[in-house]
Amino acid sequence: MKKSIANARWEKGLKDGSGKLTTRNGSLDASYSFATRFEEGKAGTTPEELIGAAHAGCYSMFLSALLGNKNLTPDYIQTEARVYLGEKDGAPLITKIELTTEAQVPDLSEEEFQQLVQQAKEGCPVSKALSAVPEITVQATLKG
Incomplete structure (x- = not known):
């Protein structure tokens, strides 16, 4: 392990x-x-930013693995994660994560791409670890 x-x-x-x-x-x-x-505009990172980086990285790798299972190799997969820190019952809470991904994959249909996008969202280990987040969305664009 x-x-x-x-x-x-x-x-x-x-x-x-x-x-x-x-x-x-x-x-x-x-x-x-x-x-x-x-606060906005301060130098340094946040735990939420690191969660976003981990989620974007894991998601991109998992999508690549799913494509590989279909004998497809992406030219690239670029994913951004926006992690929203809100509040619930007076305490900070990650309320939403938005994944936005763009990929260039030769010989892949839009329909099949969107199916794999959803499978990656549900199957990547970091998505699973973040299952307590009330909302995780993904918006994906397949470049020709």
Whole structure:
């Protein structure tokens, strides 16, 4: 079983503190704070941004695998994830994730593409892990 390890360190209070997010393999070393999470235009990342990156990456790979099962190879798959942090009962909550994907896949019909898009949304491991999110949508464009 593959194991991935990430760490978070937070110092001080919620609003005046800051933190660092890292991965054991060193591919991520990012700062975050209350301001980066709840205010626009602040330098740093957010847990939701990282969830979005993980979801977009997993979704793209899973869609590629589904295409491969049909002996199709995409020229590219580009996915953006928009993760919405709202509130429920006075507490922060991820309320919605919108996936927008574009792919160029020779010899694939629009109908078959849209079926695979939905299968990827339901089957990618990160989508499954995020099943508590009230709404996950996907909008997909097949480029000719």
